[in-house]
Amino acid sequence: MKRIFYLLPFLLLFAACNQQPQISSPNGQVTLTFRVNKSGVPQYSVSKNNTTLILWSSLGLACAEQDLTSGFEITDTESQFFSDKWETVWGEERVIVDRHYEMRVALQHQSGVRMDVLFRVFDDGIAFRYIFPEQEMRSLTITDEISEYRFAADHAAWSIPWRTEYYEGLWTKAPLSEQTDTLCSPVTLELADGGYAFVHEAALYDYPAQNLYMKDGALRIYLTPWLDSTKQALDAKAYETLPFATPWRMVILADDLRQMVASRIMLNLNEPCAIEDPSWIKPMKFIGIWWGMHMKSMTWEQGPIHGATTANMERYLRFAKEHGIQAVLAEGWNLGWETWEHFSFTEPYDDWNMDYLSQLADSLGVQIIGHNETGGNAADYEDQLEAAYAYHQAHGIHAIKTGYVSPIIRTVDGLQWNKGQSGVRHYRKIIETAAKYHIAIDNHEPVMPTGLQRTWPNLMTQEGVRGQEWNAWSNDGGSPCSHVTILPFTRVMAGPVDYTPGVFAFENPVMPQTRVHATLMNQLGLFVCIYSPLQMACDLPENYMKHPDAFHFIEDVPCNWERSMLVDGVIGEYCIFARQERGSENWYIGGVNADEAREVTIPLSMLTEGKTYVATIYRDGEEADWQTNPYDYEIEEQTVTAADVLQLRMASGGGLAIAVKPAAL
Ligand code: NOJ
Secondary structure (H helix, E strand, C coil): CCEEECCCCEEEEECCCCCCCEEECCCCCEEEEEEECCCCCEEEEEEECCEEEEEEEECCEEECCCEECCCEEEEEEEEEEEEEEEECCCCCCCEEEEEEEEEEEEEEECCCCEEEEEEEEECCEEEEEEEECCCCCCEEEEEEECCEEEECCCCEEEECECCCHHHCCCCEEEEHHHCCCCEECCEEEECCCCCEEEEEEECCCCCCCEEEEEECCEEEEEECCCECCCCCECCCCEEEECCEECCEEEEEEECCHHHHHHCCHHHHCCCCCCCCCHHHCCCEEEEEECHHHHCCCCECCCCCCECCCHHHHHHHHHHHHHCCCCEEEECCCECCCCCCCCCCCCCECCCCCHHHHHHHHHHHCCEEEEEEECCCCHHHHHHHHHHHHHHHHHCCCCEEEEECCCCEEEECCEEEECCCHHHHHHHHHHHHHHHHCCCEEEECCCCCCCCHHHCCCCEEEECCCCCCCHHHHCCCCCCCCCHHHHHHHCHHHHCCECCCCCCCCCCCCCCCCCCCCCCHHHHHHHHHHCCCCEEECCCCHHHHCCCHHHHHHHHHCCCCEEEEEEEEEECCCEEEEEEEECCCCCEEEEEEECCCCEEEEEECCCCCCCCCEEEEEEEECCCCECCCECCCEEEEEEEECCCCEEEEEECCCCEEEEEEEECCC
16 A cells, blocks of 8 residues: 555643643544543543533443553543555555544553543544553453443434354344444444434454443443353453553544545555565455355265365356456355365365466456355365465465354364454464465454554455345345345445355245345346445356356446445435445446335536546336346446436335446547
8 A cells, every 4th residue: 555645743731730621533523532530440421513412421441450440540642644546456446545533542540450441533423442552460350441432312223232243143223222232343324414424443453352331321431352162251352461452432423425425434444465475465356266155056065965066166267257247256166165163265176177277267367266265164275374375375265255154263272252342363374474474364253343454455355244145045034125224334334245146046946035135237237236346246156147248247347446425315115325436437336225215316416527428328127126037127328428317216126236347429
């Protein structure tokens, strides 16, 4: 990542005696105030445009060695202004602006322990983290984090419960006051006054993932615990050696959904790129030997309908070449699928000729995406890691999809929550080791993303979502139409999602009651609405060839962007995104709709004024409906300019996709 402007620090020193130090955002609208109350509890509050949004909220850590939740005093405060612009290796935006004020409050506990709280205030939100400088105390066992968000009103929260396996749940909305369960982070809030807030964390490296729960009117943090050998939660949540800093706790504060999805606070809170030359990391669209297994027409393990055979892969590679798709994933190429007890990441089944396929892929200019399913045995994976990545690298493989089918995984520390500290350490080791071998990661069953891709852009995409596969086999019939209209404002806000869009055949002979709740145009719209720099077109080549004209959009749509914006949307009802292809004048617009058919208005004001473009519009036909007629669509071309406003209809479960390119002169 190229830093365009270096930091512009303005150091302002507050007198140590200032008992309520304060900083405001660069535009002056968001203000954060700090105090230590009469009991020595550190607290902060936040206002926006002079209205208090977060009332005095407590900070602190309960530790086995020392209770650090009260008994503090301020010893020093300093604040500075940062203005920076940096370039992403890939992303929704090429250039990201980071402007904020930072305030460091140095605290001394009555026991003598020193703890700083570092705050940042941006135009679109706030963040803070705890920092323990080097001192006499050498280590801390954190048993609870008392950080809270005491919102001034009873906002509506979109959430999934914290025990949702791999975050693969349906998001629901309920007032904060009615949240009786502990929730996964993030949580998206529809504020009582019409604004939005997004509560999450950034830069999670050596700490348990945060969960959130309501207690005494405040949203509080529940850290994922360590487990004992019988899988019972221990008091310990994090073991830390000083000096250390916790992840950032962050809240995006937005006037509307457009501002919320445009916020880049989470990325800005992560460190700059740690990979010296990241030019080998390439966004790619891919197809794969995958959907067949979920639809049960192929198997992962060897047998009469084995998916990952040399012949099948050759067919997929040639199809990819013919249609300009950059890569092909193959699952079930390696030993271990019969029992899931021990997978080998260097030994293929004997009907998979890795040497032949890697040479073929190379000659076709198509990448192979490797697959390392661990079955949740992270320790076994770590034992094989260097050999596995050397093997893939030797076969020209630069991206691997990993998998951990089990929310409690076997780490080097025994059975642990994948989002506990031990799991977080494992995922970090994977990313850092993969980088050494020039391998990008698509992590399935991950810990919720927190923006690490700024530092490690080889962490390209992750699951952590109820993805398309549920529409193949879920006993509840498949995800409701509203699901994909909620994700862009919840899960996708935390980082790229390997949702696997692009189903073109809706019949499911194995599970006739289960299906994709979508029209074909909805499946196209997802390529723009759900961002991923590794974007899978999940269906079988033969199904794509049934609708080659619609498949043309998948061939055409990029997955790396210059700029991105929400055109319009209501969480749970519909959304329309527009994105400009990186390094080009082409724009792509995608929309997805929930159950109720609707007319939408799309102003093309994002286009360059005075220029003429050709828009290829892929839209639901008059009779389209996800239940009765998902294949009814129309494709038309129209000459457009920035002054035009498109009026289009999205069917029930429908969608739209538009490619807008400068007209040939
Ligand atoms: C679950 C993953 O989400 C899916 O994509 C994969 O095919 C299976 N595990 C097998 O690894």
